[in-house]
Amino acid sequence: DAGVTQSPTHLIKTRGQQVTLRCSPKSGHDTVSWYQQALGQGPQFIFQYYEEEERQRGNFPDRFSGHQFPNYSSELNVNALLLGDSALYLCASSTPGTRGGEQYFGPGTRLTVT
Amino acid sequence: GNSVTQMEGPVTLSEEAFLTINCTYTATGYPSLFWYVQYPGEGLQLLLKATKADDKGSNKGFEATYRKETTSFHLEKGSVQVSDSAVYFCALNLSGGYQKVTFGIGTKLQVIP
Numbered sequence: 001d002a003g004v005t006q007s008p009t010h011l012i013k014t015r016g017q018q019v020t021l022r023c024s025p026k027s028g029h030d031t032v033s034w035y036q037q038a039l040g041q042g043p044q045f046i047f048q049y050y051e052e053e054e055r056q057r058g059n060f061p062d063r064f065s066g067h068q069f070p071n072y073s074s075e076l077n078v079n080a081l082l083l084g085d086s087a088l089y090l091c092a093s094s095t096p097g098t099r100g101g102e103q104y105f106g107p108g109t110r111l112t113v114t
Numbered sequence: 115g116n117s118v119t120q121m122e123g124p125v126t127l128s129e130e131a132f133l134t135i136n137c138t139y140t141a142t143g144y145p146s147l148f149w150y151v152q153y154p155g156e157g158l159q160l161l162l163k164a165t166k167a168d169d170k171g172s173n174k175g176f177e178a179t180y181r182k183e184t185t186s187f188h189l190e191k192g193s194v195q196v197s198d199s200a201v202y203f204c205a206l207n208l209s210g211g212y213q214k215v216t217f218g219i220g221t222k223l224q225v226i227p
Contacts, residue, residue, distance in 0.1 A: 004157075031213065033213070033214070033215070035215075040220075041219060041220070042118075042203055042205075042217035042218055042219050042220050043158070043203075043215075043217050044217075045214045045215065045216070048213070048214060056214055058214070090157055090158065092158075092215070094213050101146055101207050101208075101213040102146070102148060102160050102163055103160075103207075103213060103215055104160070105150075105157045105158040105159070105160075106157050107156055107157040108156075108157045
């Protein structure tokens with residue numbers, strides 16, 4: 001049973017550029033959430049997708065956008081990159097109504113903005 | 115809003131020592147509580163969970179009890195191993211349809227032989 005997968009593993013971009021990160025959820029899961037984890041910090045919720053729509057959003061600017069496809073996979077897009085966007089980006093999948101509501105995380109994409 | 119407060123590390127212990135990592139929370143409603151572990155260079159793994167008051171989550175020798183009266187979910191292990199060295203995150207989410215997870219800052223544990 002494949003878990004949550006993310007690509008790429010690492011990415012280096014320059015300020016002002018745009019980046020797209022990808023995520024495939026765990027088999028049987030239909031909800032994808034994205035988190036940003038800065039160095040030495042806990043993950044911060046960016047947004048969540050369900051049925052191809054953004055269902056909930058954290059305190060992140062509009063430069064952060066996303067998409068969910070019919071097969072439940074998801075993309076995170078960040079425009080006009082800033083140095084402060086350097087972080088580990090984690091994707092998590094889940095199924096609404098699961099008792100306890102735990103989320104399963106992928107290995108993350110390490111984004112470095114120079 | 116919802117928040118999680120956990121003790122800041124790093125915590126350094128000798129192998130076979132007893133571990134406690136404190137975690138308290140603030141939440142509207144009735145949250146589920148989690149401990150996640152992050153090994154160096156990896157993503158987060160769910161370590162254990164508890165979904166209601168007085169529930170005890172346990173896994174790999176780790177335990178935590180959901181204490182509603184003290185809004186706490188402290189992580190314990192009776193005898194740590196070098197392989198337990200990692201960062202531990204306390205987290206919560208509210209039951210229901212939306213499952214945004216709120217994390218604590220993380221506590222780094224280093225176990226020395």
